[in-house]
Amino acid sequence: MGSRQRVxxxxxxxxxxxxxxxxxxxxxxxxxxxxxxxxxxxxxxxVRQLAVDLSINPxxxxxxxxxxxxxxxxETHQGTGTFISAQKIRGGGEERSxxxxxxxxxxxxxxxxxxxTVEDLVEQLRGLVLEPSRxx
Amino acid sequence: MGSRQRVxxxxxxxxxxxxxxxxxxxxxxxxxxxxxxxxxxxxxxxVRQLAVDLSINPxxxxxxxxxxxxxxxxETHQGTGTFISAQKIRGGGEERSxxxxxxxxxxxxxxxxxxxTVEDLVEQLRGLVLEPSRxx
DNA sequence: CTTAGTGTACTAGTATATTAGTACATGATG
DNA sequence: CATCATGTACTAATATACTAGTACACTAAG
Numbered sequence: 001m002g003s004r005q006r007v008x009x010x011x012x013x014x015x016x017x018x019x020x021x022x023x024x025x026x027x028x029x030x031x032x033x034x035x036x037x038x039x040x041x042x043x044x045x046x047v048r049q050l051a052v053d054l055s056i057n058p059x060x061x062x063x064x065x066x067x068x069x070x071x072x073x074x075e076t077h078q079g080t081g082t083f084i085s086a087q088k089i090r091g092g093g094e095e096r097s098x099x100x101x102x103x104x105x106x107x108x109x110x111x112x113x114x115x116x117t118v119e120d121l122v123e124q125l126r127g128l129v130l131e132p133s134r135x136x
Numbered sequence: 137m138g139s140r141q142r143v144x145x146x147x148x149x150x151x152x153x154x155x156x157x158x159x160x161x162x163x164x165x166x167x168x169x170x171x172x173x174x175x176x177x178x179x180x181x182x183v184r185q186l187a188v189d190l191s192i193n194p195x196x197x198x199x200x201x202x203x204x205x206x207x208x209x210x211e212t213h214q215g216t217g218t219f220i221s222a223q224k225i226r227g228g229g230e231e232r233s234x235x236x237x238x239x240x241x242x243x244x245x246x247x248x249x250x251x252x253t254v255e256d257l258v259e260q261l262r263g264l265v266l267e268p269s270r271x272x
Numbered sequence: 273c274t275t276a277g278t279g280t281a282c283t284a285g286t287a288t289a290t291t292a293g294t295a296c297a298t299g300a301t302g
Numbered sequence: 303c304a305t306c307a308t309g310t311a312c313t314a315a316t317a318t319a320c321t322a323g324t325a326c327a328c329t330a331a332g
Binding site: 156157158195213214215216 | 298299
């Protein structure tokens with residue numbers, strides 16, 4: 001019947017990746033949003049529940065959630081749970097700008113390392129706009 | 137003779153950025169290549185010289201250089217110095233393009249996760265060309 | 273008011289990252 | 303060979319990151 005199957009978003013850890021657990025959680029939430037698996041208003045597993053599922057300490061989950069809340073990707077309500085927040089697609093946000101700068105700096109460095117210029121990056125980006133078919 | 141005034145590439149540290157010193161060096165070398173300030177064959181300051189200039193330990197410089205050498209961005213010659221290596225600019229254009237696409241895809245995903253558009257990325261990139269290095 | 277569920281604060285142990293001190297190895301140069 | 307300039311190896315001190323233990327605080331619901 002009409003049950004909406006509120007799919008419990010699936011977290012998976014790779015303990016051999018060397019990537020901190022809390023960061024893996026962050027990445028998976030962000031990835032879920034980017035891919036559409038998570039939408040505004042969706043509730044995430046509770047701190048305790050996820051901690052049990054992944055066999056880690058609740059504080060580790062809390063840290064990931066808190067960090068995402070600081071960037072306003074999540075909203076937490078005491079006693080209720082943690083939810084995907086309505087992104088502030090617009091508006092200032094010092095931290096957001098900082099993050100964008102970080103992203104760009106990283107990509108420039110990576111591209112420069114294999115001999116590409118900033119212009120090459122821009123060109124590639126433009127190409128993406130015209131040819132959005134290739135989603136990953 | 138015919139001295140070409142090999143301009144000594146200028147390194148600058150931001151000790152309050154929280155970004156590790158060795159990483160700042162790496163980023164600046166890569167950025168220098170991307171921006172054209174550094175070209176294939178250029179010699180970098182010697183480990184000792186740069187250590188003195190920046191008031192840091194030679195090993196910190198060496199670490200940065202070594203890491204860049206592993207990725208084949210630099211070439212080191214004992215007793216001679218450290219140089220910008222001939223990039224794999226030519227050859228395997230396929231693989232290089234793939235890497236560029238990957239870099240762009242990553243940055244778009246990261247930016248998209250916090251509500252930025254491709255245009256925002258382009259704008260930020262343009263700004264970088266005019267005003268280098270400011271991290272964190 | 274009580275209870276059960278939620279996130280949070282504070283503390284601390286452990287690992288890892290970062291930088292520095294010091295001595296050594298290698299290659300160029302005369 | 304002697305010397306000097308270069309990068310390198312090894313060790314260690316320190317800071318920071320990461321995770322966990324434990325107890326607390328807020329909210330909704332009976």
